[in-house]
Amino acid sequence: MQNFGKVAVLAGGFSAEREVSLxxxxxxxxxxxxxxIDARLFDPAERDLGELKTQGFDIAFNILHGTYGEDGTVQGALDALGVRYTGCGVLASALGMDKYRCKLIWQALGLPVPPYAVLHDDSDFAAVEAQLGLPLFVKPAAEGSSVGVHKVKQAGELAQIYKQLRDEKLHGEILAEQFVSGGEYTCGVLAGEALPSVKIIPQTEFYDYEAKYLRDDTVYQCPSDLPPEQEAHMRALALRAFAAIGGGGNCGRVDFLRGADGALYVLEANTLPGMTSHSLIPKAAAQCGIGFADLCVKILQTAYVSN
Ligand SMILES: Nc1ncnc2c1ncn2[C@@H]1O[C@H](COP(=O)(O)OP(=O)(O)O)[C@@H](O)[C@H]1O
Ligand SMILES: [Mg+2]
Incomplete structure (x- = not known):
């Protein structure tokens, strides 16, 4: 076993996802x-991050979700302090929070994303409805946990949902996206390799906040139902999509939608996936024989990948 020295598990923090992080x-x-491993919990909401240096920590295992922990902020602070950390660096973390800018990069590289439009006050909402078809999804580009995500079903409804989201002052541009109806998947990436895909089957109309955190009837299927060649294709797309935003040899997850015709679309990237024993990366790792503790050690090793 590699000697990692004194390890700080960064958890808690200031975001709405504090409890999940803990x-x-x-x-x-x-x-x-x-x-x-000589590991200690370190909550930046309770201690100054500078103590990582003064208290002689050698490395940080970052498991802070949301604002500050996942968006590049803490990564920049750790870079400035000269402390090594797990997971993505500043660039991939910041991009991973912004669905619009991820899409721009993926499109530029020819990776498949669902057709979408950026909405503004003067958008022709009827034309967007006609162009993308109904139902369609509307979402703020820089939120998570399905906050602000709406499924628009009725003609004429888009303008009203847009105004509602604009007035809620959520983060990022407001996007309208074509409804992709053939299933939802996620594919973990760990140290430059893709893990087996997981199929997500919510019992609600889509994978909303309730299905993610409040209900216990969402089904996570691993191995998923993809035929082998499509499984291989999804894994290749996950690696490319993650590398495209600068994720490279770190740890993350790329979420996918499958069209009714079987075509795959990259939905979004997650640069700091959950790590409870029932989270998706641990499920996928278990499928290839990597237990939770070994997974944590592998992630710790990603701290040595240059960010
Ligand atoms: N274009 C789409 N087609 C079908 N379902 C979608 C689409 N966009 C979002 N969804 C549904 O809404 C959920 C949340 O949207 P997502 O873009 O992943 O935002 P978040 O960052 O909040 O997870 C998805 O997991 C999926 O169930
Ligand atoms: Mg999502």
């Missing part, structure tokens, strides 16, 4: 300790 942090802490 749950992941506790699981990671236990796992690292079970491997004989």
């Amino acid at each position: 749950a992941s942090g506790a699981a990671v802490l236990d796992a690292l300790k079970s491997k004989g």
Whole structure:
């Protein structure tokens, strides 16, 4: 076993996802300790980040979700302090929070994204409805947890949902996106390799906040139902999409939608996936024989990938 020195498990933090982060942090802490690693929980909401230096930590395992932890902020601070950390660096973290700019990069590289439009006050909403078809999805570009995501079904409804989202002052541009109806998948990326895909089957109309956090009837299927050649295609797309935003050899997840005709579309990237024992990356890793504790050690090793 590589000697990692004194490891800080960064968890908690200031975002709305603080509780989720603490749950992941506790699981990671236990796992690292079970491997004989000198790991301690470090909550930046309770301690100054500078203590990482003054208290002699060698490396940070970042499991802070949302604003500050996942968006490049803490990554920049750690770079400035000269502390190594797991997961993505500043650029990939910041881009991963912004669905619009991810799409621009993926489109430029010829990766498939669902047809979409950026909405403005003076958009021709009827024309967007006609162009993308109904139903369609509307979403703020820089939120998560399905916050602000709406399915528009009725002609004429788009303008009203747009105004509502604009007035809520959510983060990022407001996007309208073609409805892709043939299933939802996610594919983990770890140290430059793709993990087996997981199919997400919500019992709600789409994978909304309720299905993600409040209900316990969402089905996560791994191995998924993709035929082998499409599984291989999804894994290749996940690696390309993740590398395109600068994720490279770190750890992350790329989410996909499948069309009714079977075509795959890249939906979004997640640069700091959850790490409780029932999170999706641990599920996918288990499928290829990597247990939770070994997974945590592998992620710790990504701190040595240059960010
Ligand atoms: N174009 C689309 N077609 C079908 N379902 C979609 C589409 N866009 C979003 N959804 C549904 O809404 C959920 C949340 O949207 P997503 O873009 O992933 O935002 P978030 O960052 O909040 O997870 C998705 O998991 C999916 O169930
Ligand atoms: Mg999503």
